[in-house]
Amino acid sequence: MSYYxxxxxxxxxxxxxxxxxxxxxxxxKRYLDTHFDQDLKLDLLARLQLTSKYHLIRVFKKYYGITPxxxxxxxxxxxxxxxLQAGSSVADxxxxxxxxxxxxxxxxxxxxxxxxxxxxxxxxxxxxKK
Amino acid sequence: MKxxxxxxxxxxxxxxxxxxxxxxxxxxxxxxxxxxxxxWLTLVSKYDQDGPxxxxxxxxxxxxxxxxYQDALxxxxxxxxxxxxxxxxxxxxxxxxxxxxxxMKPTEMGTVVATVFNDTCGNNIQxxxxx
Numbered sequence: 001m002s003y004y005x006x007x008x009x010x011x012x013x014x015x016x017x018x019x020x021x022x023x024x025x026x027x028x029k030r031y032l033d034t035h036f037d038q039d040l041k042l043d044l045l046a047r048l049q050l051t052s053k054y055h056l057i058r059v060f061k062k063y064y065g066i067t068p069x070x071x072x073x074x075x076x077x078x079x080x081x082x083x084l085q086a087g088s089s090v091a092d093x094x095x096x097x098x099x100x101x102x103x104x105x106x107x108x109x110x111x112x113x114x115x116x117x118x119x120x121x122x123x124x125x126x127x128x129k130k
Numbered sequence: 131m132k133x134x135x136x137x138x139x140x141x142x143x144x145x146x147x148x149x150x151x152x153x154x155x156x157x158x159x160x161x162x163x164x165x166x167x168x169x170w171l172t173l174v175s176k177y178d179q180d181g182p183x184x185x186x187x188x189x190x191x192x193x194x195x196x197x198x199y200q201d202a203l204x205x206x207x208x209x210x211x212x213x214x215x216x217x218x219x220x221x222x223x224x225x226x227x228x229x230x231x232x233x234m235k236p237t238e239m240g241t242v243v244a245t246v247f248n249d250t251c252g253n254n255i256q257x258x259x260x261x
Contacts, residue, residue, distance in 0.1 A: 002206060002207025002233055003208065004208045004233075004246070004254070005207055005233065005246075008239065008244070011239065012237070016239050016240040022240055022241065025241060026241055063240055063241045064241060
């Protein structure tokens with residue numbers, strides 16, 4: 001066994017030993033991956049894992065390094081990029097990935113990618129035409 | 131500022147190019163001569179061709195400390211870097227069938243499954259699947 005595999009084994013036994021907590025985090029992430037386009041509430045996410053909202057946020061952040069809310073926003077922006085690239089309009093994209101306000105979608109999109117969705121769409125569309 | 135290049139030290143750039151494209155499946159993006167047989171050689175992922183480029187740099191052949199550090203990591207089994215895959219077990223099986231040597235079988239650890247192989251160019255590389 002190498003130095004590295006020894007360290008990984010130790011880490012698994014110490015820091016990653018609570019499989020119940022890990023499953024709460026992983027199951028929540030998987031739920032977000034498949035239901036990102038719906039109106040998701042923390043109450044529902046917590047109920048699905050039979051835990052409290054506060055515990056869920058703590059556990060998710062502990063293992064993924066970001067909160068469920070931050071993860072959901074990243075997921076929605078990632079999906080929005082794909083749909084804009086495929087030619088979907090800004091409004092259609094906004095609602096189809098789960099945002100309910102074009103304004104907040106545009107602001108979040110710009111904050112995460114550096115450009116507003118309309119500019120992103122034009123840039124990728126022009127590129128695909130070349 | 132943007133992160134555009136991530137570099138990996140390799141002993142033989144041509145051998146590395148063959149391994150990283152033919153076995154791992156990356157695509158060559160830039161290949162420019164730098165004199166003395168050295169090349170500015172970068173790769174991208176097939177699935178993210180506008181994404182960060184992987185620079186295969188011949189540093190260990192020209193800068194002794196780079197060689198020493200690379201050898202030390204290799205001996206300890208520590209990965210130089212890691213790449214993300216959808217299914218670590220499937221990649222482990224695919225690459226093993228192509229003769230790639232693994233020092234760590236797919237291992238579940240928290241929210242990831244990780245596995246480590248030898249890139250035949252002086253490095254251990256870790257593959258990570260996010261669960």
